[in-house]
Amino acid sequence: MLPLGKSMIEAVREDVMACVSRDPACLTFLEAILFFKEFAELVLYRAARMQWKQPLSNTNSNSTATTRFVSMWLQSQASSAFGVDIHPFATIGAAVMFDLGNGIAIGESARVGRGCTLLHGVTLGGTGNALGDRHPKIRNHVLIGVNASVLGNIKVGENAKIREYCDESDSVGGYREDYWEGKGRKDAQE
Numbered sequence: 001m002l003p004l005g006k007s008m009i010e011a012v013r014e015d016v017m018a019c020v021s022r023d024p025a026c027l028t029f030l031e032a033i034l035f036f037k038e039f040a041e042l043v044l045y046r047a048a049r050m051q052w053k054q055p056l057s058n059t060n061s062n063s064t065a066t067t068r069f070v071s072m073w074l075q076s077q078a079s080s081a082f083g084v085d086i087h088p089f090a091t092i093g094a095a096v097m098f099d100l101g102n103g104i105a106i107g108e109s110a111r112v113g114r115g116c117t118l119l120h121g122v123t124l125g126g127t128g129n130a131l132g133d134r135h136p137k138i139r140n141h142v143l144i145g146v147n148a149s150v151l152g153n154i155k156v157g158e159n160a161k162i163r164e165y166c167d168e169s170d171s172v173g174g175y176r177e178d179y180w181e182g183k184g185r186k187d188a189q190e
Contacts, residue, residue, distance in 0.1 A: 002046060002049060002050065003049070003091045004091065004093045004094070004113075004114065006093075006094045008046050008047070008050060010094060011046055011093075011094040012042075012043055012046065014094035014095040015039060015042050015043070015094065015095060015096060015097070016029050016032045016033060016039060017029075017095065018095040018096060018097040018115070018117075019032035019036055019038075019039050019097055020032060022097050022099075022117060023036075023097060023099060037081075037082045037083075037084075037101055038082070038084065038097070038098035038099070038100065038101030038104075039098075040078075040082065041078050041082045041084040041086070041098065041101060042092070042096065042098065044074055044075075044077075044078040045075070045078065045086045045088070045090075045092065046092075047074055048070075048071040048072075048074040048075050048078075048088035049071070049088050049089070049090075049092075051067040051068075051070045051071045051074070051088070052067070052068060052071045052088045052089050054067050071088035072088065074088070075087065075088050082101060083101070083102045083103060084098065084101050084102070084103075084104045084105075085104070085105045085106070086104070086105075086106045087106060087107055087108040087110070089108045089109070090106045090107065090108060090109070090110045090111070090112070090124075090135070091110070091111040091112070092106070092111075092112045093112060093113045093114035093115070093116070093140065094114055094115075095114055095115045096112060096114070096115070096116050096117075096118070097116075097117045097118075098117075098118050098119075098120075099117060099118070099119045099120065100119065100120040101120060102120045102121065103120055103121040103122075103147075104118055104120065104121070104122050104123075105122075105123045105124070105125060106124045106135075107124055107125045107126055107134070107135035108135065109126075109132070109133045109134055109135040109153075110124040110125075110135035110136055110137070110138070111135075111136075111137045111138060112124070112138045112142075113138055113139045113140035113141070113142065113158070114140045114141070115140050115141040116138055116140070116141065116142045116143070116144070117142075117143045117144070118144045119143075119144065119145050119146045119148075120146055120147075121146055121147035121148070122144045122145075122146075122147070122148050122149075122150075123148075123149040123150070123151070124136045124138065124144075124150050125149065125150075125151050126151065126152065127151045127152040133153055134152065134153055135152075135153065136150040136151070136152070136153070136154045136155075136156060137153070137154070137155045137156065138150070138156045139155070139156060139157050139158040139160070140158045140159075141158055141159050142156055142157075142158070142159065142160045142161070142162070143160075143161045143162070144161075144162045145161070145162060145163045145164070147164070148162050148163060148164055149164075150162060
């Protein structure tokens with residue numbers, strides 16, 4: 001079971017349906033499965049996430065051995081092949097779509113909710129070398145635009161739209177459209 005309550009099969013099925021329903025260049029499920037690298041990257045991320053810190057089946061009960069290296073290897077290969085870098089411990093909901101996918105980076109403690117769309121060049125990253133919970137939390141049905149950077153432990157509300165840049169000093173509300181231009185927000189209420 002993946003985080004956010006979906007099995008791998010359920011999440012992948014919803015991801016492929018998101019590609020077909022939200023990407024006008026994708027006309028069939030088969031196209032998404034065979035040719036869309038952004039879909040392939042999500043599948044590999046989900047496989048790596050399932051393996052993250054799982055006990056090896058052939059070790060004794062006192063062993064702390066994990067399959068963390070398998071997760072990191074899958075992530076590394078996916079990053080090389082597809083140009084998308086998702087930490088295996090990041091949490092990504094189902095029905096997520098990466099449009100064009102190139103240059104997307106998602107950090108270890110980031111959370112991306114169900115039904116989100118990330119366009120190429122999006123970074124969900126930290127703001128320094130601090131340890132712990134240091135990456136953005138993106139709620140459901142959020143659209144993050146081309147080359148947008150969302151940095152630090154910031155919370156982005158449901159149905160928000162982000163254009164460029166926001167960090168821990170900003171707040172992005174939910175249940176309405178929030179438009180970002182640089183660091184200033186237009187027509188948003190706290």
